[in-house]
Amino acid sequence: MAVLACSRQAGTTVGSSPEVEARVDKLLGQMTLQEKIGQMNQVSAGGEVSNYADALRKGQIGSILNEVDPAKINEFQRIAVEESRLGIPLLVGRDVIHGFHTVFPIPLGLAATFDPALVEEGARVAALEATAQGVRWTFSPMLDIARDPRWGRMAEGSGEDTYLDARMGEAMVRGYQGASLDSTSMAACIKHFVGYGAAEGGRDYNSTFLTERQLRNIYLPPFEAAVKAGALTLMTSFNDNDGVPSTGNTFVVKDILRGEWGFDGLVVTDWNSMGEMINHGFGTDRKDVAEKAANAGVDMDMMTYGFLSHLEELVKGGAVKEKTIDKAVRNILRVKMLLGLFEHPYVDVEAARAVQYAPEHLASAQKSVEESVILLKNDGVLPLKGGRILVTGPLADAPHDQLGTWAFDGQKEHTVTPLQALRARFPGRVDYVPGLRYSREKRDNFADVTAAARRADIVLAFLGEEAILSGEAHSLADLNLVGSQSALLAALKATGKPVVAIVMAGRPLTIERDLPNVDALLYAFHPGTMGGPALARILAGEVNPSGKTPVTFLRTVGQAPMYYSHHMTGRPYNGETLLEDIPLEAGQTSLGNTSYYLDYGAYPLFPFGFGLSYTTFAYSGIGLDKKVYGADDTIQVTFTLANTGTCEGTEVAQVYVRDLVGSITRPVKELKAFLRVSLLPGESRQLTVQLPVSELSFTGLDGKRKVEPGDFQLWVAGSSQEGSPVAFAVQ
Ligand code: GLC
Numbered sequence: 001m002a003v004l005a006c007s008r009q010a011g012t013t014v015g016s017s018p019e020v021e022a023r024v025d026k027l028l029g030q031m032t033l034q035e036k037i038g039q040m041n042q043v044s045a046g047g048e049v050s051n052y053a054d055a056l057r058k059g060q061i062g063s064i065l066n067e068v069d070p071a072k073i074n075e076f077q078r079i080a081v082e083e084s085r086l087g088i089p090l091l092v093g094r095d096v097i098h099g100f101h102t103v104f105p106i107p108l109g110l111a112a113t114f115d116p117a118l119v120e121e122g123a124r125v126a127a128l129e130a131t132a133q134g135v136r137w138t139f140s141p142m143l144d145i146a147r148d149p150r151w152g153r154m155a156e157g158s159g160e161d162t163y164l165d166a167r168m169g170e171a172m173v174r175g176y177q178g179a180s181l182d183s184t185s186m187a188a189c190i191k192h193f194v195g196y197g198a199a200e201g202g203r204d205y206n207s208t209f210l211t212e213r214q215l216r217n218i219y220l221p222p223f224e225a226a227v228k229a230g231a232l233t234l235m236t237s238f239n240d241n242d243g244v245p246s247t248g249n250t251f252v253v254k255d256i257l258r259g260e261w262g263f264d265g266l267v268v269t270d271w272n273s274m275g276e277m278i279n280h281g282f283g284t285d286r287k288d289v290a291e292k293a294a295n296a297g298v299d300m301d302m303m304t305y306g307f308l309s310h311l312e313e314l315v316k317g318g319a320v321k322e323k324t325i326d327k328a329v330r331n332i333l334r335v336k337m338l339l340g341l342f343e344h345p346y347v348d349v350e351a352a353r354a355v356q357y358a359p360e361h362l363a364s365a366q367k368s369v370e371e372s373v374i375l376l377k378n379d380g381v382l383p384l385k386g387g388r389i390l391v392t393g394p395l396a397d398a399p400h401d402q403l404g405t406w407a408f409d410g411q412k413e414h415t416v417t418p419l420q421a422l423r424a425r426f427p428g429r430v431d432y433v434p435g436l437r438y439s440r441e442k443r444d445n446f447a448d449v450t451a452a453a454r455r456a457d458i459v460l461a462f463l464g465e466e467a468i469l470s471g472e473a474h475s476l477a478d479l480n481l482v483g484s485q486s487a488l489l490a491a492l493k494a495t496g497k498p499v500v501a502i503v504m505a506g507r508p509l510t511i512e513r514d515l516p517n518v519d520a521l522l523y524a525f526h527p528g529t530m531g532g533p534a535l536a537r538i539l540a541g542e543v544n545p546s547g548k549t550p551v552t553f554l555r556t557v558g559q560a561p562m563y564y565s566h567h568m569t570g571r572p573y574n575g576e577t578l579l580e581d582i583p584l585e586a587g588q589t590s591l592g593n594t595s596y597y598l599d600y601g602a603y604p605l606f607p608f609g610f611g612l613s614y615t616t617f618a619y620s621g622i623g624l625d626k627k628v629y630g631a632d633d634t635i636q637v638t639f640t641l642a643n644t645g646t647c648e649g650t651e652v653a654q655v656y657v658r659d660l661v662g663s664i665t666r667p668v669k670e671l672k673a674f675l676r677v678s679l680l681p682g683e684s685r686q687l688t689v690q691l692p693v694s695e696l697s698f699t700g701l702d703g704k705r706k707v708e709p710g711d712f713q714l715w716v717a718g719s720s721q722e723g724s725p726v727a728f729a730v731q
Contacts (some may be wrong), residue, residue, distance in 0.1 A: 123175025383541025387457025402527025470506020521617025
């Protein structure tokens with residue numbers, strides 16, 4: 001792939017200083033080759049500290065992950081600092097993906113808030129709790145754009161859209177690291193670099209085949225934004241893209257990340273992703289892949305022991321230059337110094353306890369849930385009125401599973417489930433008959449549940465998938481509600497009582513077949529520790545749901561991948577006949593010759609950016625300050641938003657743009673701005689969005705990123721499928 005001439009950023013992306021650089025150089029100058037290589041080695045620290053003492057004393061470990069006990073972390077640090085020759089502290093890492101002890105909604109749920117400030121607040125909470133225990137590095141945010149819900153790791157990212165993903169990634173970097181680096185700063189790790197979410201077939205770890213233009217226009221921008229936000233570290237991904245595994249991919253790591261963006265943070269492999277290059281058939285043995293990773297610009301090896309075992313030999317044989325090692329070790333020492341680890345390697349074990357699950361942390365987590373829940377259907381049954389409530393379903397009282405994937409340190413004892421919260425909110429009015437003990441249970445008789453439903457005035461069914469059914473390695477080929485959950489809904493519907501479904505999942509499941517059996521549907525993804533109280537407040541009408549879909553909800557898994565920012569194609573769907581509409585006696589007729597599915601059409605169940613409210617909103621007066629703009633202009637977008645309903649609510653107004661003609665074909669729409677607007681019933685407000693024309697740039701046929709002149713359209717709407725465009729041009 002051609003390396004584009006791009007101006008290298010001056011200075012530093014991680015906020016280093018001449019003083020820090022001088023300290024790094026001084027320490028580096030004292031290190032032996034073995035000690036340098038030791039810094040490049042990261043090990044998982046399960047078990048007793050004593051098992052690692054010898055390696056620590058020899059300076060063979062630069063970082064540990066998976067130890068969170070503060071006393072044990074202190075002991076690891078004590079040996080490294082006080083019993084090794086140079087006393088270099090360890091960088092202690094952990095997957096703090098959506099909270100540490102206080103667990104927030106999964107990142108896909110956080111993205112549904114369209115509220116970067118709130119997401120930043122949550123990341124700050126995670127950092128306060130984790131750093132208090134000695135964890136100073138998280139392997140988050142995951143920035144992988146995901147457009148195939150069969151991929152279980154969709155749960156860990158911010159969905160399908162480049163712009164939303166970038167805003168959420170920046171927010172998490174700021175939250176984890178803090179406004180300025182101090183003892184509560186937890187180094188962010190932007191991952192998985194790059195294109196991992198495009199795994200063919202949605203099968204985790206599978207190959208990807210992204211072109212350079214796709215990388216530059218869709219997958220790289222969130223990483224570049226996070227680098228500009230000051231991310232201290234980055235993780236390479238498992239996938240091979242176009243035949244090259246990321247951990248040995250000189251183009252993306254050295255040419256783009258280091259060369260074009262000037263990233264001077266730490267690059268770590270994913271777990272044994274160096275070693276897995278042998279499986280890929282990209283290297284012959286561990287020595288070979290260690291050489292490839294080192295020369296591609298990787299600084300630290302997570303759990304292959306490739307660097308520790310072979311780098312000395314590779315340097316002495318000339319296959320890897322010592323200046324390459326020096327560059328890697330500089331990046332590592334720089335992060336450790338910027339985090340203040342040399343001055344403060346230890347934590348106060350007693351003080352750490354008070355930080356965990358602090359009331360303000362729980363409140364922040366609850367607010368995140370309240371803003372993340374998406375109202376997908378409501379035939380007037382929500383908010384709850386009076387009467388008896390039947391709570392049912394396998395996720396109504398599942399304290400572990402509502403935490404979602406990658407919630408290692410969330411303690412289920414602290415989880416407040418929907419059942420607990422509803423019983424507290426509506427004392428004496430709640431009956432509970434689970435119906436299904438877990439999502440995959442098979443039952444065809446629901447006599448106990450339907451009898452209870454007949455005694456109730458409304459049924460709340462908490463359904464979805466357990467945490468283990470999403471996340472890493474957990475791809476699904478069938479996205480329907482598993483087990484007998486749909487049968488449960490049908491049985492409940494048959495009682496004639498109003499039924500509200502609340503889905504907890506790590507991805508958008510295909511719930512079209514269940515919609516006729518529910519009168520209302522809330523999508524909560526996996527909401528975390530405070531899912532119960534937040535859902536109780538939403539169901540009671542104390543909170544008006546405002547979440548919007550961060551990914552497209554498919555009608556059936558066969559539509560995957562489907563996303564709003566698709567290209568027009570030469571034959572866009574224009575309403576052709578669907579299978580269900582074809583007369584049975586039809587002879588050989590043309591069934592349309594455009595881009596759609598005969599059986600499921602061309603549209604999803606719910607589009608990107610969609611979400612209902614207990615009130616209604618109306619957009620009007622959408623206008624631009626000019627008709628024609630120059631490349632350096634800023635477009636002033638004005639519009640009026642009115643709350644046309646009967647209760648207060650918050651709308652996520654979205655601004656989309658289409659570049660009608662380009663040197664390459666362009667998406668039919670791209671999200672370029674969004675804002676949350678809270679309005680009282682009957683209130684309307686004129687709003688302005690500033691959109692720099694430079695935001696319309698892309699990498700075109702000539703490989704250069706720029707705004708191409710021509711005609712554009714712009715929408716302001718409540719989802720990617722609503723609104724009418726206004727026109728403008730760029731000259
Ligand atoms: C895993 C994941 C990565 C995680 C790392 C450490 O395999 O791919 O996201 O941060 O290992 O747990």
